[in-house]
Amino acid sequence: MKKTILVTGGLGYIGSHTVVELQESNYDVVVIDNLSNSISEVAEKITSITQIPVKLYIGDITDESSLKTLFEQETIGGVIHFAAHKAVGESVQKPFKYYRNNIDGMITLQKVMHQHHVKTIVFSSSCTVYGDTKHSPIAETHPVTEAISPYGTTKLVCEQILKELCRYSGFKGIILRYFNPVGAHPSTCIGELPLGVPDNLVPYITQTAAGIREKLTVFGNDYNTADGTNIRDYIHVVDLARAHVKALDYALSMNQDCEIFNLGTGTGHSVLEVIQAFEQTSGISLPYVIGARRTGDVEQIWADATKAVQILNWTPQYNLHDMMDSAWKWQVALSQNNQKRASKPA
Structure with a gap:
């Protein structure tokens, strides 16, 4: 019998790609989204x-009564929880917005899950x-530090809350620590759609x-890296979405427990390398300037994803040029759709 999976923030960037992979993996899917960083047309x-x-x-998800109504109307078999604010820079400027939405939302969601005997969650x-670690590639056993x-x-x-609920309240949890999602679905129907300035x-x-x-x-070219710019582990959003399905499959088969997995390619690329890859893929020369460092940015980090490969049987399929190609095709399709809408008579 197919299970029904609730995806919070399911119209967002990673959420929407994961909904596609869930549906194509024969799961029934219910989405809740407040449209704070997405649009209803994504459905x-x-x-x-x-x-x-x-x-x-x-x-x-911070509205307990709305969540209760959803859980009363749907037979939920598990949850994949994306709904959260996610901009590092904005969080420095508006910390209480992030504490309220991300932490209160997690607490409210898990409270309602507990009340309705739903104990499986991928976070x-x-x-x-x-x-700001100096030890890359970084494995799940590396200690977390003060943010x-x-x-x-x-x-x-939120990770600590989930760990304790798994320890004391019978939850089965998967924590996915992923690196930098980029790219878009090959159909160009969905992709990253930031509202306002990216x-x-x-x-x-x-x-x-x-x-x-x-x-x-x-933002900065004086870091201790080969070209002076930040290094990140960029992962294609479709690879990431497929990993969520693998993690859900695994969680549903677990006993009471909490497991942590890194999701990345295991290769770090600097900001300038990403720009160069885009220029090579698209044939377009990008105008850019060097600015000051941005508050909250880590110098360099990339993943050791061996655990996900071995336990979840997941391996990323796309390289950096694939990521840039799909991101550009998505942008072109988006611009063409916007032009069509603008040309239609009012």
């Missing part, structure tokens, strides 16, 4: 890929919990290439 785009309607609840965490941003703090706190590198690159932004700012 139609998912359906256009899978030919399966998305059951959507517009609501906020979207982040490599930010490792702090360098309120966003990182919320991930640390906080992440790749959508800023593609918007600059499309003429939406005047130029790209590289």
